[in-house]
Amino acid sequence: xxxxxxxxxxxxxxxxxxxxxxxxxxxxxxxxxxxxxxxxxxxxxxxxxxxxxxxxxxxxxxxxxxxxxxxxxxxxxxxxxxxxxxxxxxxxxxxxxxxxxxxxxxxxxxxxxxxxxxxxxxxxxxxxxxxxxxxxxxxxxxxxxxxxxxxxxxxxxxxxxxxxxxxxxxxxxxxxxxxxxxxxxxxxxxxxxxxxxxxxxxxxxxxxxxxxxxxxxxxxxxxxxxxxxxxxxxxxxxxxxxxxxxxxxxxxxxxxxxxxxxxxxxxxxxxxxxxxxxxxxxxxxxxxxxxxxxxxxxxxxxxxxxxxxxxxxxxxxxxxxxxx
Ligand SMILES: *[C@@H]1O[C@H](CO)[C@@H](O)[C@H](O)[C@H]1NC(C)=O
Numbered sequence: 001x002x003x004x005x006x007x008x009x010x011x012x013x014x015x016x017x018x019x020x021x022x023x024x025x026x027x028x029x030x031x032x033x034x035x036x037x038x039x040x041x042x043x044x045x046x047x048x049x050x051x052x053x054x055x056x057x058x059x060x061x062x063x064x065x066x067x068x069x070x071x072x073x074x075x076x077x078x079x080x081x082x083x084x085x086x087x088x089x090x091x092x093x094x095x096x097x098x099x100x101x102x103x104x105x106x107x108x109x110x111x112x113x114x115x116x117x118x119x120x121x122x123x124x125x126x127x128x129x130x131x132x133x134x135x136x137x138x139x140x141x142x143x144x145x146x147x148x149x150x151x152x153x154x155x156x157x158x159x160x161x162x163x164x165x166x167x168x169x170x171x172x173x174x175x176x177x178x179x180x181x182x183x184x185x186x187x188x189x190x191x192x193x194x195x196x197x198x199x200x201x202x203x204x205x206x207x208x209x210x211x212x213x214x215x216x217x218x219x220x221x222x223x224x225x226x227x228x229x230x231x232x233x234x235x236x237x238x239x240x241x242x243x244x245x246x247x248x249x250x251x252x253x254x255x256x257x258x259x260x261x262x263x264x265x266x267x268x269x270x271x272x273x274x275x276x277x278x279x280x281x282x283x284x285x286x287x288x289x290x291x292x293x294x295x296x297x298x299x300x301x302x303x304x305x306x307x308x309x310x311x312x313x314x315x316x317x318x319x320x321x322x323x324x
Contacts, residue, residue: 029292030045112126
């Protein structure tokens, strides 16, 4: 009887997912998504002072829903929002400029806190992450937990655009300055612009990775690279190892250009790993609100590294996440 039930369950789970096509959302650059209590929650850059969430019970359903405003910031040009559930509340990390500024070098990272465990908020502003020891443009905040210690991740302007990691007591209280994590060193990270940005934590089988975006977001050569934590001190960049090759990049055959600035989410039944990223369908579409969100399943190689494959073609039907 137990065996029968197991078979039935596996069959039911595997065959029940909705079909979906990429892109899953238009005008949605720098996407980040989570599946939580029956719904997908997708946040993306708006380039305004509003932060919105698209909420749907299926991947294919995200295309038709409103981008509901969950928080309006006292600032401008909001980029790269993410929500993380930490100690029972959602924290909305984003970068933006102060309201009275011009241009983009005024970007700094910020966080707001939800009133409860509802990802739709309401959110209350909590902190500006200004690093007084090195106050430069900062962008693309994310959050990683290593050995029970919390860290802010981000990108900053040095002589090149680099990644940083910053120790935190909680999601709104840094306990020190930012530490250098990674710089664009390989040729494939230095196409048109020298860039490492959009760091994203990825945990698997006791190993800890940061997937990041490299080269110029305004070109078809924007892509993903991989760092792995191989030491004991996350604040020491020599304890991280960079994969010599990119892990996800353009597919001219599939007409997907500049895939990058990603997030990760699990299928509703928790059995599958999925990546969400933005890309363009034409080579010269640039780095603005025209970029669309796309999602696809990925697997793990025998060496324990993620295998993202190639970006899937637009308008082709694929099976949705398991358990939908
Ligand atoms: C970083 O790690 C390396 C290798 O373990 C060590 O030699 C170096 O002293 C460390 N640097 C700092 C600032 O702790």
